Amino acid sequence: MAAQTQLSRTTVREALKTLEVQGLLSIKPGRAGGATVQRPGSxxxxxxxxxxxxxxxxxxxxxxxxxxxxxxxxxxxxxxxxxxxxxxxxxxxxxxxxxxxxxxxxxxxxxxxxxxxxxxxxxxxxxxxxxxxxxxxxxxxxxxxxxxxxxxxxxxxxxxxxxxxxxxxxxxxxxxxxxxxxxxxxxxxx
The missing domain is CATH 1.20.120.530 (GntR ligand-binding domain-like)
Incomplete structure (x- = not known):
């Protein structure tokens, strides 16, 4: 994702963490992990x-x-x-x-x-x-x-x-x- 957006890995990681805290993503760590879009809460x-x-x-x-x-x-x-x-x-x-x-x-x-x-x-x-x-x-x-x-x-x-x-x-x-x-x-x- 960092390569696709031409942003640093740190910036991408922080953006993903922010989206996770907001309940928009679920992040599964590890090699088989990744970010999954979540249905926003009410x-x-x-x-x-x-x-x-x-x-x-x-x-x-x-x-x-x-x-x-x-x-x-x-x-x-x-x-x-x-x-x-x-x-x-x-x-x-x-x-x-x-x-x-x-x-x-x-x-x-x-x-x-x-x-x-x-x-x-x-x-x-x-x-x-x-x-x-x-x-x-x-x-x-x-x-x-x-x-x-x-x-x-x-x-x-x-x-x-x-x-x-x-x-x-x-x-x-x-x-x-x-x-x-x-x-x-x-x-x-x-």
């Missing part, structure tokens, strides 16, 4: 999205705009195809938010709930895109979650969306998620 899209956003230093308002484009649609899809385990995951995340003793645990449970909704859509690409957005959004400083009133309103919104998804009400799930994220956008601008 995390690669989410990781690439998150890396791109971090590299461009997109502000929280841009993250919320992207989420506003994806999550209401995923909520609508979820209401149509969800199963009992999806609703249980959403309810578990809501319960974790209810008992959260600090902002960090509240935010983790909030992210878990959003991931559960998107996952319930059964749209793998949307799930990976949203997961990347949510990973970066979870890292952002969000002072708006500090006060009890905001945390309560987030829980009320989550419960309304969860109920719409449980009831298979696609229009209500989409509408309520859009309303919830619009409220989130207002808080982020404040």
């Amino acid at each position: 995390h690669l899209v989410a990781d690439a999205v998150a890396l791109t956003i971090r590299g461009r230093e997109a502000g929280r308002s841009r993250l919320i705009e992207a989420r506003q484009a994806i999550e209401p649609f995923c909520s609508k899809l979820a209401a149509g195809v969800r199963d009992c385990s999806d609703v249980a995951a959403m309810e578990e995340a809501n319960e974790s938010m209810t008992v959260a003793e600090n902002v960090a645990s509240f935010r983790r449970a909030d992210a878990m709930w959003h991931v559960a909704v998107v996952y319930a859509s059964r749209n793998q690409l949307m799930t990976e895109l949203a997961s990347g957005l949510l990973a970066v959004d979870e890292e952002a400083e969000t002072p708006e979650f500090v006060d009890h009133e905001t945390r309560t309103s987030v829980l009320v919104a989550h419960r309304a969306i969860t109920m719409a998804i449980r009831n298979r009400d696609c229009a209500a799930a989409e509408r309520e998620m859009a309303r919830h994220l619009q409220s989130d956008a207002r808080c982020a601008r404040a």
Whole structure:
């Protein structure tokens, strides 16, 4: 491979190791070994999205705009195809938010709930895109979650969306998620 690419063996070896770490290659050492292309894991899209956003230093308002484009649609899809385990995951995340003793645990449970909704859509690409957005959004400083009133309103919104998804009400799930994220956008601008 070094001869074909006119690169040094060290450069080729490092490139192959990088691709292996990313899960794109499997390297078998020895004379009978070599590099085999692997099917990329689902995390690669989410990781690439998150890396791109971090590299461009997109502000929280841009993250919320992207989420506003994806999550209401995923909520609508979820209401149509969800199963009992999806609703249980959403309810578990809501319960974790209810008992959260600090902002960090509240935010983790909030992210878990959003991931559960998107996952319930059964749209793998949307799930990976949203997961990347949510990973970066979870890292952002969000002072708006500090006060009890905001945390309560987030829980009320989550419960309304969860109920719409449980009831298979696609229009209500989409509408309520859009309303919830619009409220989130207002808080982020404040």
